[in-house]
Amino acid sequence: MKFAIQTRNDDYSNTLMQQAKQYLLDFGLEFDEEEPEIVLSIGGDGTFLHAFHKYAHRLDRTAFVGIHTGHLGFYADWKPSEIEKLVISIARHTYEIIEYPLLNVKVNHGDNEESTTYLALNESTIKSPGVTFVVDVNLNGRQFERFRGDGLCMSTPSGSTAYSKALNGAIIHPSFEAMQLTEMASINNRVFRTVGSPLVLPAHHHCELIPVQEGAGFVLTVDHLQLPHRAVASIEYTVAKEKIRFARFRQFPFWERVHDSFIASRTDK
């Protein structure tokens, strides 16, 4: 089996990376950064996002595992002290694959150029760099509202514990194939009106955002990436056909991770 390792690049993560790499080589696995079947991410959830985007073109052939070298993460949910157990499990194939939904982001350009498509593990946002921006929100081909404010965030279920949570979005269990739209400081008065609540959309729905002011500047992000700014005619969001695959070696239910991350740690994981 071929493996690759992504680290946060601090001393501790790099030392663990060397240790894990040596263990895996000793067990007869092959180090291959181009076509890994399993990717170990050592660092935090931020490191995991980098690993995901590096191998997003081969999700059907790659499984991911996250080890946290700081606080417990949602993707980085293995402790460094568990590395030996993890390596043995990888070598013996005694793990199961768990799949989580992703967000498909299609950016249509105004200059008649081909649209560009991205996959998000956490979310995609569209934000004003300063002044209020205006965008039409269409659901399933019909206008739903005209949004004025700081921005909008469309998140995956597993991204619901990240940026979306800070925007008062609901925490959504990743077994739901859904995406969630949250607002950033919408203007609501007698003239301008938005729904004001997060919207949870199922897999067969689609949401299109159409910037209203021609040439108005905004920032478009996919996870940690800020997309190169080109003329944008619209952005289409759907639940992706692709999924991320996690190699799971032990049970650590989602709600326990939510509890241990946001309430108090009781499991020392």
Ligand code: NAP
């Ligand atoms: P970053 O420093 O890599 O991440 C910011 C924080 O978000 C870190 O503490 C990270 O955890 C945590 N995080 C990432 N994914 C998470 C998840 N699924 N559930 C819970 N926490 C998660 O920042 P970045 O490079 O700019 O962007 C990466 C992510 O940061 C984005 O995808 C977005 O979700 C999040 N972000 C959040 C806010 C906010 O909450 N107001 C604002 C901007 C961006 P680790 O410490 O384990 O890496």
